[in-house]
Amino acid sequence: MNIREAAGHSSLELTQAALQSAKRLNPALNAFLVILEESALARARQMDQERATGHLRGPLHGIPIAVKDVFCTKGVRTTCGSKILADHVPDHDAAVVEKLHAAGAVLIGKTGMHEFAYGITSNNPHFGAVRNPWNTDCIPGGSSGGSGAAVAAESVFMAMGSDTGGSIRIPAAYCGTVGIKPTTGRVSRYGVMPLDFTLDHMGPLTRTVRDAAVCLQAIAGHDGRDESSSRQEVPNFVPDASPSVKGLRIGVPENFYYDHIHPDVERNVRAMIATAAELGAVLVPVRVPDIAALNAVGRVILLSEATATMSNFLDRREDIGADVLTLLDQGRLMSAADYINAQRLRRLFQQEFAKLWGHADCLLTPTTPNPAPRIGQTTVELGDAMEDVRLASTRLVRGINVLGLPALSLPCGLTRDGMPSSVQLIGQPFDEVTLFRLGAALEDATSHHNLRPPVLS
Amino acid sequence: MTKNWKVIAAALTPDIPAGDLDRVIVPLEGLEAQFRPQVARLPLETEPAYVLLVQALVPDKDGV
Numbered sequence: 001m002n003i004r005e006a007a008g009h010s011s012l013e014l015t016q017a018a019l020q021s022a023k024r025l026n027p028a029l030n031a032f033l034v035i036l037e038e039s040a041l042a043r044a045r046q047m048d049q050e051r052a053t054g055h056l057r058g059p060l061h062g063i064p065i066a067v068k069d070v071f072c073t074k075g076v077r078t079t080c081g082s083k084i085l086a087d088h089v090p091d092h093d094a095a096v097v098e099k100l101h102a103a104g105a106v107l108i109g110k111t112g113m114h115e116f117a118y119g120i121t122s123n124n125p126h127f128g129a130v131r132n133p134w135n136t137d138c139i140p141g142g143s144s145g146g147s148g149a150a151v152a153a154e155s156v157f158m159a160m161g162s163d164t165g166g167s168i169r170i171p172a173a174y175c176g177t178v179g180i181k182p183t184t185g186r187v188s189r190y191g192v193m194p195l196d197f198t199l200d201h202m203g204p205l206t207r208t209v210r211d212a213a214v215c216l217q218a219i220a221g222h223d224g225r226d227e228s229s230s231r232q233e234v235p236n237f238v239p240d241a242s243p244s245v246k247g248l249r250i251g252v253p254e255n256f257y258y259d260h261i262h263p264d265v266e267r268n269v270r271a272m273i274a275t276a277a278e279l280g281a282v283l284v285p286v287r288v289p290d291i292a293a294l295n296a297v298g299r300v301i302l303l304s305e306a307t308a309t310m311s312n313f314l315d316r317r318e319d320i321g322a323d324v325l326t327l328l329d330q331g332r333l334m335s336a337a338d339y340i341n342a343q344r345l346r347r348l349f350q351q352e353f354a355k356l357w358g359h360a361d362c363l364l365t366p367t368t369p370n371p372a373p374r375i376g377q378t379t380v381e382l383g384d385a386m387e388d389v390r391l392a393s394t395r396l397v398r399g400i401n402v403l404g405l406p407a408l409s410l411p412c413g414l415t416r417d418g419m420p421s422s423v424q425l426i427g428q429p430f431d432e433v434t435l436f437r438l439g440a441a442l443e444d445a446t447s448h449h450n451l452r453p454p455v456l457s
Numbered sequence: 458m459t460k461n462w463k464v465i466a467a468a469l470t471p472d473i474p475a476g477d478l479d480r481v482i483v484p485l486e487g488l489e490a491q492f493r494p495q496v497a498r499l500p501l502e503t504e505p506a507y508v509l510l511v512q513a514l515v516p517d518k519d520g521v
Binding site for chain 1: 462465466469471473477480481482484485488491492494495496499500503504505506507
């Protein structure tokens with residue numbers, strides 16, 4: 001069931017089912033840090049009463065959702081997955097939470113995540129490992145791992161994530177869901193615990209592309225409380241019933257994106273490219289700028305800014321997980337000159353990347369080069385090389401945060417081991433519409449989004 | 458220009474424990490190898506990609 005189909009059901013029924021699913025699966029998945037049963041049921045009854053009096057707030061009216069525990073929720077503990085913030089109870093809602101509330105959504109819980117959103121495993125030392133619904137021995141990805149698991153397990157229709165170096169798209173890829181990282185400035189960051197002021201983005205993980213468009217519609221728009229928030233007009237994101245991609249120029253990178261990639265992932269991504277061509281899109285071979293170097297720029301910015309953001313926590317080393325502490329220590333070794341040069345290089349790469357749009361309307365790439373690794377696995381073998389799990393998982397997504405471009409991930413089929421793989425559609429600044437149109441067309445032409453994880457059988 | 462990470466780390470307070478040092482430094486050597494050549498190609502006049510949003514500090518007409 002998607003959001004449009006759910007609209008015909010009572011919110012109380014949907015919310016009760018969501019709560020039951022979340023509670024039943026949480027011992028296996030640990031997707032939720034907190035389940036808000038009482039407030040969710042009260043809210044669902046309110047939404048049904050409003051509906052009965054003819055007051056419909058929009059497509060999210062009465063729909064059960066969750067948000068990552070990085071979003072401030074008034075009166076509800078917001079930990080950011082950290083022991084240090086274990087008792088943090090905000091006195092305000094994040095802008096995204098406000099907008100979802102205004103749209104009529106029903107918040108049923110807050111999802112687990114990598115500590116401080118600083119990592120991709122969601123193997124949290126303080127709150128336990130979040131597990132992948134497709135194989136509970138595997139990571140769900142991260143840092144929005146609980147959001148990916150909760151959506152893949154069909155506990156909620158949408159769960160909000162944040163994405164600094166792939167933290168929406170990686171769990172979407174590993175869990176077989178849709179995820180959109182919008183253009184920088186499209187969604188307010190007010191009330192979200194920051195990791196990196198240059199690279200943080202907020203976006204939804206959903207079951208379908210159209211659901212992602214509906215959710216982005218609800219949360220997009222200018223917010224004066226966030227200085228990075230854009231005044232760019234918010235268009236209608238939701239694709240038509242039969243979206244056409246005839247003549248759409250899809251850039252297919254000839255370099256970087258298919259190096260050191262799992263063969264099943266490559267097979268599935270190439271099949272999606274062929275589907276796009278069958279739908280009338282024009283495939284344009286392109287050579288992209290040096291993405292490895294762009295990733296290095298992103299890492300220097302992230303190491304520097306994250307350590308600056310968390311500098312007041314550094315005297316509590318014993319309360320920080322080993323992997324996050326390593327990254328924070330690495331940030332302490334960055335120089336101011338490195339950071340400023342990384343920001344200068346960001347401008348250079350933005351200029352170089354912009355030239356691509358003369359040849360293509362969007363790019364189509366894999367989201368991750370590999371399916372979800374196992375919990376505790378530190379390296380993955382890709383081609384003839386062993387690669388660090390974090391660096392492999394972020395290799396194809398991190399640079400897009402540096403550039404501020406929108407990127408949509410959607411499932412493209414399973415590997416022979418039964419794990420999801422994913423394509424990433426990368427767009428021009430503020431052109432999420434094209435990504436949703438192409439994503440919906442691909443989704444309509446395939447059935448990957450209908451695959452259900454074993455945990456539901 | 459290359460960096461001696463161990464020397465830089467030794468100057469930090471609080472200390473990075475000796476047992477953690479390799480875990481911190483080894484990935485930085487790989488990062489350095491990718492990052493430093495990029496710095497070398499920066500044109501002198503290229504400004505950083507962050508800006509101070511002075512406009513945001515100007516009150517709207519209604520004084521907000």
